[in-house]
Amino acid sequence: MEDVNEKVNIVLSERTKYYIDREEKYSAHNYHPLPVVLNKGEGVYVWDVDGKRYYDFLSGYSAVNQGHCHPHIIQALTDQAALLTLTSRAFHSDVFGEYAEFLTKTFGFDKMLPMNSGAEAVETAIKIARKWGYQKKGIAQNRAKVITASENFHGRTINIVSFSTDETAKNDFGPFVEGYVTVPYNDLEALGNALQDKDVVAFLVEPIQGEAGVVVPDEGYLAKAFALCQENNVLFIADEIQTGLCRTGKLLACDYEDVHPNMLILGKALSGGTMPISAVLADDEVMLCLKPGEHGSTYGGSPLASKVAIASLQVLLEGNMADNAYKMGVYFRERLKAIQHPYIQEIRGKGLLNALVIQHENDNAAWDLCLLLKEKGLLAKPTHGNKIRFAPPLVITKEQIDECLAIIEQCLNLLD
Numbered sequence: 001m002e003d004v005n006e007k008v009n010i011v012l013s014e015r016t017k018y019y020i021d022r023e024e025k026y027s028a029h030n031y032h033p034l035p036v037v038l039n040k041g042e043g044v045y046v047w048d049v050d051g052k053r054y055y056d057f058l059s060g061y062s063a064v065n066q067g068h069c070h071p072h073i074i075q076a077l078t079d080q081a082a083l084l085t086l087t088s089r090a091f092h093s094d095v096f097g098e099y100a101e102f103l104t105k106t107f108g109f110d111k112m113l114p115m116n117s118g119a120e121a122v123e124t125a126i127k128i129a130r131k132w133g134y135q136k137k138g139i140a141q142n143r144a145k146v147i148t149a150s151e152n153f154h155g156r157t158i159n160i161v162s163f164s165t166d167e168t169a170k171n172d173f174g175p176f177v178e179g180y181v182t183v184p185y186n187d188l189e190a191l192g193n194a195l196q197d198k199d200v201v202a203f204l205v206e207p208i209q210g211e212a213g214v215v216v217p218d219e220g221y222l223a224k225a226f227a228l229c230q231e232n233n234v235l236f237i238a239d240e241i242q243t244g245l246c247r248t249g250k251l252l253a254c255d256y257e258d259v260h261p262n263m264l265i266l267g268k269a270l271s272g273g274t275m276p277i278s279a280v281l282a283d284d285e286v287m288l289c290l291k292p293g294e295h296g297s298t299y300g301g302s303p304l305a306s307k308v309a310i311a312s313l314q315v316l317l318e319g320n321m322a323d324n325a326y327k328m329g330v331y332f333r334e335r336l337k338a339i340q341h342p343y344i345q346e347i348r349g350k351g352l353l354n355a356l357v358i359q360h361e362n363d364n365a366a367w368d369l370c371l372l373l374k375e376k377g378l379l380a381k382p383t384h385g386n387k388i389r390f391a392p393p394l395v396i397t398k399e400q401i402d403e404c405l406a407i408i409e410q411c412l413n414l415l416d
Contacts, residue, residue: 010035010371010375012035013049013050015037015049015050016035016036016037016048016049016050019037019049020035020037034370034371034374034379034381035371035374036048036054036374036379037049038054041056041064041068041069042067042068042069043067043068043393043395044056044067044068044392044393044395044396044400045068046068046379052377053377054374054377054378054379055377055378055379055392055400055403055404055407056068056379056392056393057373057378057379057380057389057390057391057392057404058379058380058381058389058391059273059391059392059393060268060273061210061242061268061391062210062242062243062245062247062268062269062353062391063267063268063269063271063272063273064269064272064273064393065245065246065247065268065269065272065316065321065325065393065394066269066272066273066312066315066316066319066321066393066394066395067393067394067395068273068393070272070312070315072311072314072315073271073272073274073308073311073312073315074274075311076307076308076310076311077274077275077304077307077308077311079307080095080303080304080306080307080308081304083303084303084304085302085303085304086298086299086302086303086304087302087303088298088299088302089296089297089300089301093302093303093306094303095303095306095307095310096114096301096302096303096306098306098310099114099301099305099306099307099309099310100112100114100301102310102313103279103281103309103313104281106251106313106317107251107252107264107266107281108260109264109281109282109283110282110283110284110287111281111282111283111284111287111288112279112280112281113128113279113280113281113282113287113290113295113300114277114278114279114297114300114301114305114306115278115279115280115297115300116276116277116278116297116299116300116305117155117267117276117278118154118155118241118265118267118268118278119154119155119156119157119160120278120297120300121241121265121266121267121278121279121280122154122155122160122204122239122241122265123155123157123159123160124280124295125202125204125237125239125263125265125280126146126159126202126204127290127295128263128280128282128286128287128289128290128295129144129146129201129202129204129235129237129263129286130144130146130179130201131289131290131294132201132235132285132286132289133199133201133202135289136285136286136289137201137233139198139199139201140199143199144179144199144200144201145179145180145181145197145199145200145201146163146179146180146181146200146201146202146203146204147180147181147182147183147191147194147195147200147202147203147204147234148163148180148181148182148183148203148204148205149182149183149184149185149186149204149205149206149209150165150182150183150184150185151165151166151185151209151212151215152164152165152185152204152205152206152209152212153166153206153209153210153211153212154204154206154239156169158173158176158177159177161173161176162176162177162178162180163180163182165182181194181197181200185205185209185212185215185217186215186217186218186221188221188224188225188228191203191225191228192228195228195229195231195232195234196232200232200234201234201235202234202235202236202237202262202263203225203229203234203235203236203237204237204239205222205225205236205237205238205239206238206239206240206242206243207222207238207239207240207243207248207252207253207254207256208243208248208253208349208350208353210242210243210353210383210389211242211383211384212383212384213355213357213383213384213387213389214348214349214353214354214355214387214389215348216348216349216350219257220257221257222254222256222257222259223257223258223259226257226259226261229262235262235263235286236259236261236262236263237261237262237263237264237265238252238253238254238259238261238263238264238265239265240252240253240254240264240265240266241265241266241267241268241278242268242353243353244264244266244269245266245268245269245270245312245313245316246269246316246321246322246325246351246394247269247325247351247352247353247391247394248325248329248350248351248352248353249322249323249325249326249329249350249351249352250322250326250351251316251317251322252264253350256350262282262283262286263280263281263282263286264280264281264282265278265279265280266278266279266280266281267279269312269316270309270312270313271305271308271309271312272308272311272312272315274308274312275304275305275308276299277305277308277309277312279309316394319395321394321395322351322394324394324395324396325351325352325394326351328351328352328394328396328397328398328401329349329350329351329352329353329354331398331401332352332354332390332401332405333347333349333354335401335402335405336354336356336405336408339405339408339409339412341409341412341413342359343358343359343360343365343369343412343415344356344357344358344359344412345357345358345359345386349390352390352391352392352394352396353389353391354389354390354391355383355387355388355389355390356387356388356390356408357386357387358386358387358388359386360386360415362416363385363386365386365415366382366385366386366387366388367382368415369388369411369412369415370382370388372411372414372415373407373408373411376407376410376411377407378404378407378408378411392404
């Protein structure tokens, strides 16, 4: 890293250093951010405290699909914030029903359950699946199992990391929660074998594994996995927190194979990046297994969250952002492949969820490349060592893609 700093003359301003040092002193060290301090965003751009503009190629891990500070979403946020922000679900509000109807009709489910963070929504889906298993499938109490895929990322709670295969997520956090079976991702034979266990209630899967480095399964994997689940009376739970809401070129990544999951988990871009909003959707047979008092959230489904989520979905749908993500994604990957740089090992993705796999003798090459990209005005972050995720807001244009590709090629040539 020091060599790269010297090569591209990375010098932090006193202002930038002040903010980073203060954060380092008072905040837990659970993240390793790039050395940039941001204070403004608009569309595909963000600005740092020194006024430098960058392309945002992370989009808040796909929470900002609509672009930073989209005016329609911000207007909905401020209008509702001036009226009523929170009632808790102890009382009804005049906007939650509108949100519930809009979400369920958009995605084709009977019911939705509102939560806040993605991890909360994953926990919720697991609880519902277990409840369904006991009440509908007839599994003996405390025997329910959920199948998960290796290299998954569904959040960081103790329960969720219990079925993680990432040792960094698990080291020194045990003991862990039981009731999970892990099979290799993209392996239908292993899934089929695991489904023979009559205590299995659900298969929880990411249609594309984002944190693992944008791992796209074989064509037909999702449809066949769904069919196997239905044959064995097992719920297929799609975690579309990162892949959903137009990111991959369709409203949901599952739409590529016409899979309508038994349960759908949404988050991130459900708020356009303004606040934590997530949701679980299912039909009545599954969702109504929950009774009053068995699950809830103080902030889930608040008036503020309801209005923001409606606006965020409207922006995605009315702006045809799935279509733009599809077209720009195809263009981006084709142009990136045309660079034919020796440090490019693999390019993969769908829509505007893409990854560049770096082939370099230096184990820190992906991080070093991200530092170079930052200096040239593009922000991205490595995941799992040598993989860099490229996921700009879905409003990006062809001309902006061209400018970003030029930056990427220039920085690849600077990487030693």
